[in-house]
Amino acid sequence: MPHAIIRIIFLLVFSVFFKTEVFSFAPKDSVQYYLNESKKLAYSDFPKAEFYLKKAENIAQKSQNEILIADVAHNYGATYYIVGSYEIALQKFMEALFLYEKNNNKEGVLKCYIGQGLIQQGIGRNEEAIKLFEKAIALNKEVNNDVLLSRGYFNIGISESELNQFENAYLNFHKTYKLAKKTKSAEMIHLSLNRLGDIHLLRNQLDSSEYYFKKIIDDKAANLWEKSFAFSGLSENFLKRKNYKTAEEFGLKGYQSAIDVEAKWDIARSSEILSRVYKENKKFDLAYKFLEISKTYNDSLFTESKLKEINLLQLKRKEAENEKLVAQNEVARHKLNNTRLFAISIALFMLFLLIILYQSRKNSKIKEELYHRLEQKNLDIKNRKALIKEQNQVLSDINKTKNKLFSILSHDLKAPINSIQQVLAMLKDGEISDEELKTLTEHLVTQVDGTSMMLNTILQWSMTQLDGSKLHLENLNVNAIVKESIGALHLTAKSKDIEVIFNENNHNLILADKGNAHIIINNLLSNAIKYTPKSGAIEIKFSEQNSLLNVHIINSGTGISSSKIDEILNFNQRMISEKGTSSEEGTGLGLLLVKQFLIENDGKLNIIHHAESGTEFIASFQKAK
Template identity: 45%
Template structure:
């Protein structure tokens, strides 16, 4: 019988072992997270239950010696004590959590505790100090891209800014937190942001906007917690009091008062009682007004007494923290001295090695520098040579540009008159006023004109080409009177039009030594000007004369023109 019992016991033990192996047991860290989550559920409604869950989480965290988990529990303790109104106890937990987070290099944890300390300072009207904490915290949270705590910091910054009457800055902080919380679907944060925006609108006397945001909180698809609900109801009561709608103000005020009592939030109870007292006073119901005024005074006195005690505790805590910081600073100074000694020894060793390396490289550098300077001198000479070439090319281009301008000026001047003549002949023919004999005569004259114009154009193009190419002057023996005859014939149409005649006198061919292209251009210009300025029915006399200026080198012959009117 005893063997059967023993066997059964062993079988049961194996079964339990198998069950644990197959189905597993909860991990202790999961239990910590579970208790933390459960505690948060009761943060705003039941402080005792929330504290009970935190105690269980704290016990497991210390058993595991998980520093980050211990800090998380301390942080949640601080948050719960803050909501309960025990600011001095909350601050102790925030400081303790911050020390653990800092030792674990948990930057997010440090940021959370900075925010918590800022909230405590805010509760004691030290809003400027609180803002510094919030700004440090939000900078870390933005760097870590932790949007949840960015939102919370924005909300707390807005509260301090409103307390300092910086309502525009507060409005921007609340608006940004609302946009971000809606985007990430953080309902609780968005409700808090809407409550704060509503209060800001109330202070700025935007009553309709205040009602809009308070109603948004109360009618949100996710039911607000008791704290936010009490705040919104009392806020609506305050707005309707200002609007003069006393029935609505009383209705919302009583609801807000009951919610505040449920959550046991002394500040909210005092606020609701004060609003109700003001409403009843406006309605001349002085008895009810007095009752709520007594409630307001009782809670305000309690808050004041607690705040004085807590303020003393805060100061003592800060003094202790200051002493701890001094001790830490001394320890850090001693460690720094030791580190400095090590750094100095290391520096001396590095310096000796560096000097050896420097000496070697300096020798190499000096050697290479001489070769480098030689290369630079060669490059400089090449650059100077190239600069000289570029300068010469620029001068040549400038001269070429000037030549181009002069060429177009000459061509336009010398071709304008012949082309105008051709246009006039064509216009006469288009009018059909000419007889057959006149047409034959005109076309014969036109042919002469075209030949003359062609000759002028060829001469001009030859001269222009020589100018562009930079061709040098080519002296040769030419017959001057022959060039003159060719030039006269090229202006046939102009001569006929102005009814002028030429008297070209010479006894024999006149030879000169000159550049034939330039000579043609000169003769054409002289004859063109003579025709241009000659009166109608006049005669142009052309004759030659010569004078010897240097018999050893050349003889210069001058062409002159005399204009006389034919009488």
């Protein structure tokens, strides 16, 4: 059995111990009080924990409240699971599940799914465990409990890690961490941080692994058991770095912490790591000593786990036999009733049945054959309809993509090409002197280079859309994207004598689709130039907010009205474009594309009106991982 099972047992404290209804006795005589006392002792003093459970059970039985009885049964299951009595634990979970289902208590049903999943996980049946956790997550859509949802994702991540599905496990641990931060659950934060550190360790991403483990160690709220896992993780981390002295220090801390909390799996894990540390450090006596400790605990755990699995199989066989007996009794009862009715009917209809028996059989065969033929034809028609529908949908999607591509290209190329056309027209009419031509040539080169880079980006993105590809999220330097857009729109801004102020920061990395990001920045900058008065200014700067990196594009002028801002942010169709400060025309598509692409990249658009000082557009992207 893998060493990660100890982490699962810890999760059980939070997955299966849950809020019980408070019965109307005095606090120390209530079900809630005794259940809470039992939870406190579940890991350290099982007999006393069981004593409090019996107290709670007596009160719940007297109350005849089925939900309270189910709560007690569920806590029994949790406590017996901790000590490894899987057979009794599963029986109690099933008792609780029956009462919760009978009373339509969906949260209770959800927790029973988690309890059963943990038992399957505990004996190494991770595929079955994942199915139960997924059922719990699906039910959580009705319960809407973020704490339980985070535990569901965490449990799935544990099983995926045991199945070597590290990428999926990593994603689920991240979901757990985000939900734990949202619900302010310190326990789930510690669990997910330890697991993220372990995943990075398995991937040999040692700096990231060290970061997550040290967050646990430095957190005063983390308990000794959580720190034991982190200490041992750091020991293995520094072992991989060949820093044997530091590996030994953390390994001994992890081992002692595991001894203090009597965590068998952590003792086996930490002693095995220490054995490897001492072996690499040529301390063979100590290496052998800790190898023997690891082997002793692993052998013990293996034997216990096999006994638990056998007990579980025996219980499942008993349950199957009981279900079979119940089914047989039900069939026998119905059969007896049917026999009585049949005996009465047979005397009346025997002669009639003998006469029509032959013809009935013949007709039945003919009808059956016709039915099968008709069923096959219906199936063929249904399959053809489905194929035609699918093909029509593909054609419709391709047509929509084509229209979107034409709109994007026409929108983003209009401004730079117009600027180039104006310069060429002036050159043709002889309105430009040699000195001016030299200056304009430099600007034209900048304009053409920027437009070319922008066009290549859009065309590359367009090809992926025509091929039906999904978004390709990658780490991008947003500074480079802004520079390209400034270059592409250089002449447009210069024609209005607009100053573009760019507060560059080389550490600004985002996670987004490259084509989408170019289109977003280019449209916002083009829009800012359009509505900035002559001799005005545009400022581009950055800020951070939690997991988002914000790109601020602020133009001077009178600013957009509040009603227009509401229209942009709340409508999902092309809007009527207002003329720019120099009567520039627009398609009404640009801001709609910006909003759509930001949403598809898990970002958002915000607009702030600054009275008479202009408008601030804020494009928020996800920070790079």
